[in-house]
Amino acid sequence: MSNEEKVSLLSSSSSNPTYMNARSSTGFNGTYDVEKSGGSSQEMPPRIRRLTSSTGETIEPITLSWRDINVYADTQSKGICSKFRSKEKPSEKKQILKNVNGLVRPGTLIAIIGASGAGKSTLMNVLTSRNIGKIHVSGVVRVNGIVTGRNIKNISGYVQQDDMFYETLTVREHLVFRALLRMDRRISKTGRMQRVEEVIEELGLEKCVNTAIGYPGFKKGISGGEKKRLSFASEILTNPPLLFCDEATSGLDSFMAQSVVQTLKTLVMNGRTILCTIHQPSSEVYAMFDQLLIMAEGRLAYMGPTKEALPFFNSHGFLCPMNFNPADYFISTLAIVPGRIQECKDRVEVICDAFNKSDRSQIMKADEDKLAFGHANYTTGPLVILTLNIVQWYRYGASWCRQLGTVLWRTWITGMRDPMVVRIRTIQTIIIGVMLGLVYLQQDYTQEGVMNINGALFLFLNFMTFNSLFATINVFPQELPVFLREHGSGIYRTDIYFISKTLCDIPTYVLLPVIFTSITYWMIGLYSNGVNFMITAGILVLVANTAVSLGYMVSTLASTVGMAMALVPPILLPLMLFGGFFLNNASVPDYFIWLEYLSWYKYANELLIVNQWKDVDSIVCDTPGGAPMGNASLPTNGTSGTRCFPNGNAVIQYMNFDSDNIYTDIGLICALFVGFRSLHSFSCW
Numbered sequence: 001m002s003n004e005e006k007v008s009l010l011s012s013s014s015s016n017p018t019y020m021n022a023r024s025s026t027g028f029n030g031t032y033d034v035e036k037s038g039g040s041s042q043e044m045p046p047r048i049r050r051l052t053s054s055t056g057e058t059i060e061p062i063t064l065s066w067r068d069i070n071v072y073a074d075t076q077s078k079g080i081c082s083k084f085r086s087k088e089k090p091s092e093k094k095q096i097l098k099n100v101n102g103l104v105r106p107g108t109l110i111a112i113i114g115a116s117g118a119g120k121s122t123l124m125n126v127l128t129s130r131n132i133g134k135i136h137v138s139g140v141v142r143v144n145g146i147v148t149g150r151n152i153k154n155i156s157g158y159v160q161q162d163d164m165f166y167e168t169l170t171v172r173e174h175l176v177f178r179a180l181l182r183m184d185r186r187i188s189k190t191g192r193m194q195r196v197e198e199v200i201e202e203l204g205l206e207k208c209v210n211t212a213i214g215y216p217g218f219k220k221g222i223s224g225g226e227k228k229r230l231s232f233a234s235e236i237l238t239n240p241p242l243l244f245c246d247e248a249t250s251g252l253d254s255f256m257a258q259s260v261v262q263t264l265k266t267l268v269m270n271g272r273t274i275l276c277t278i279h280q281p282s283s284e285v286y287a288m289f290d291q292l293l294i295m296a297e298g299r300l301a302y303m304g305p306t307k308e309a310l311p312f313f314n315s316h317g318f319l320c321p322m323n324f325n326p327a328d329y330f331i332s333t334l335a336i337v338p339g340r341i342q343e344c345k346d347r348v349e350v351i352c353d354a355f356n357k358s359d360r361s362q363i364m365k366a367d368e369d370k371l372a373f374g375h376a377n378y379t380t381g382p383l384v385i386l387t388l389n390i391v392q393w394y395r396y397g398a399s400w401c402r403q404l405g406t407v408l409w410r411t412w413i414t415g416m417r418d419p420m421v422v423r424i425r426t427i428q429t430i431i432i433g434v435m436l437g438l439v440y441l442q443q444d445y446t447q448e449g450v451m452n453i454n455g456a457l458f459l460f461l462n463f464m465t466f467n468s469l470f471a472t473i474n475v476f477p478q479e480l481p482v483f484l485r486e487h488g489s490g491i492y493r494t495d496i497y498f499i500s501k502t503l504c505d506i507p508t509y510v511l512l513p514v515i516f517t518s519i520t521y522w523m524i525g526l527y528s529n530g531v532n533f534m535i536t537a538g539i540l541v542l543v544a545n546t547a548v549s550l551g552y553m554v555s556t557l558a559s560t561v562g563m564a565m566a567l568v569p570p571i572l573l574p575l576m577l578f579g580g581f582f583l584n585n586a587s588v589p590d591y592f593i594w595l596e597y598l599s600w601y602k603y604a605n606e607l608l609i610v611n612q613w614k615d616v617d618s619i620v621c622d623t624p625g626g627a628p629m630g631n632a633s634l635p636t637n638g639t640s641g642t643r644c645f646p647n648g649n650a651v652i653q654y655m656n657f658d659s660d661n662i663y664t665d666i667g668l669i670c671a672l673f674v675g676f677r678s679l680h681s682f683s684c685w
């Protein structure tokens with residue numbers, strides 16, 4: 001971003017009425033009532049009783065509290081041997097969070113700071129109920145006094161540290177996609193589009209609204225700050241009253257960081273509750289936070305108004321030097337320095353114990369008890385959502401059909417925006433087709449021709465398989481993180497993603513086999529009949545799509561492209577071997593028969609051979625002095641006495657194929673196509 005852009009952004013953030021007046025903010029341009037909270041000596045922002053969004057939804061502001069959060073992690077990695085090992089030596093548990101309490105009122109922007117390894121991300125994960133699969137958590141998280149579990153996802157947004165987008169989409173397209181899938185089902189399409197425009201304005205994204213998001217180093221797109229604001233925009237489309245941000249300013253320069261926090265400040269003014277982990281905030285950014293939560297060694301070192309943090313540290317003998325950034329001071333005071341570990345740990349103990357005993361901590365706990373007492377009978381479940389009067393009843397914001405339509409739209413346009421890949425693959429198919437056509441140019445129906453044609457048909461299968469499989473093998477490791485995040489956020493179902501991918505792949509994997517067959521079929525001089533040509537093209541389409549399915553399955557099983565590549569040869573080789581070309585079907589050992597059934601090579605080879613030879617009435621026997629391929633089972637040619645294929649049926653029989661199997665073969669290839677796709681979908685579930 002240029003300096004002028006930065007300046008204009010800053011000035012827009014101060015001159016834009018959105019930034020200045022919460023009432024005029026587009027997200028909540030209805031009404032809200034404000035009353036001063038009372039009954040507690042905790043310094044609190046104005047408590048907002050009720051918010052009405054422009055879409056007419058009533059949203060109750062959120063007070064988030066958590067009590068006695070303890071988190072443990074196994075220090076031993078779990079492996080195959082862990083069961084045996086654990087009998088001798090029970091797995092040790094490392095305590096990551098120790099009795100952490102907290103309470104955040106609506107309309108508060110709170111920064112979570114601390115040295116590296118202090119437990120900030122772990123606390124965030126516990127509060128958001130995300131990524132907690134491998135840790136043991138005890139304690140309760142409450143929303144407006146009600147114990148909540150995974151339901152917190154339905155009422156909160158989570159802006160994660162690393163932004164993940166489809167880089168070819170524009171800012172507006174990305175937001176439209178999210179609006180169509182995430183917003184409440186009862187909101188009309190017009191309402192959703194209106195909300196998109198509101199959010200664009202609210203987050204100052206007007207300037208880049210039609211710019212592709214891009215990917216650093218590959219495709220130039222919007223700036224880092226704009227990307228971060230786009231992440232916020234994606235999350236606030238649904239007007240969540242609670243927003244979590246992990247490392248909101250990481251990777252941004254101080255100007256951009258300030259601009260992003262200013263944006264958060266605006267959102268808070270609208271009554272939201274925002275928790276934000278932050279690394280090394282500048283003094284200006286630090287001062288913008290209403291409250292501060294300082295973590296140290298998994299404990300709470302301070303939680304309260306930002307401006308009272310320094311006096312608290314001062315009162316316990318920790319004086320921040322003049323002109324020192326307070327955040328830097330807190331972090332360095334609470335950091336564990338190698339070589340002075342015990343001394344640092346003792347200091348952390350002193351500060352954390354002092355805060356635990358402080359009036360502020362006691363009042364916070366009392367406030368939390370008061371809130372919890374009012375809802376003592378409520379536990380986690382849909383009730384939480386009902387009580388909060390937040391209208392998200394469904395696991396997914398959109399119906400199955402809307403999910404399919406929207407994901408299909410995005411998959412299609414992202415594919416179309418990358419025409420280079422399609423172009424290269426088409427040119428590659430034409431070149432290989434012409435090369436094969438020239439190598440096998442105009443084969444005659446002779447004994448040599450039989451061998452050449454059968455070889456060419458098997459090469460067709462190989463080319464279709466390799467071309468399709470390697471084109472898809474890298475797709476999933478690349479898309480997996482975005483898919484997991486979007487699916488995890490309840491944007492769309494797993495099957496929707498795969499159906500969309502399958503449907504969008506169809507044109508490519510129909511067109512390429514048809515182009516390939518159109519070139520090679522006539523150049524080689526295969527059985528000269530339009531119907532047989534179309535059958536060959538159809539078989540290759542089936543093979544290409546089955547290989548794509550296997551490619552997707554392998555790419556799902558592998559976590560990296562390299563691993564996927566390494567898995568392909570051992571999977572493909574047996575399938576190829578039992579295809580009936582390298583090894584006669586009658587020679588397959590009994591213990592490998594099952595592999596033969598998994599080989600689309602076998603079915604497709606049988607189909608291609610039968611299609612090619614079944615109507616060939618005579619093959620010239622021109623091999624002097626012996627049987628072609630040395631096979632004594634072939635009939636003898638009357639005139640020369642040599643053993644030859646007299647007609648196409650002899651070729652079919654010689655290869656142990658059967659023309660009665662064609663429907664079974666087609667059915668089995670289709671079954672493999674569906675089977676691989678299903679396994680692929682299940683492995684992602």
Ligand SMILES: Nc1ncnc2c1ncn2[C@@H]1O[C@H](COP(=O)(O)OP(=O)(O)OP(=O)(O)O)[C@@H](O)[C@H]1O
Nearest residue numbers: 073074096115116117118119120121122123134135
């Ligand atoms: N699943 C886990 N298994 C073992 N240890 C873990 C696990 N998760 C976190 N930890 C440990 O807990 C401590 C706190 O980790 P956490 O990621 O919460 O720190 P953080 O404050 O976010 O650090 P940073 O600022 O560097 O991201 C670290 O020592 C980390 O190694």
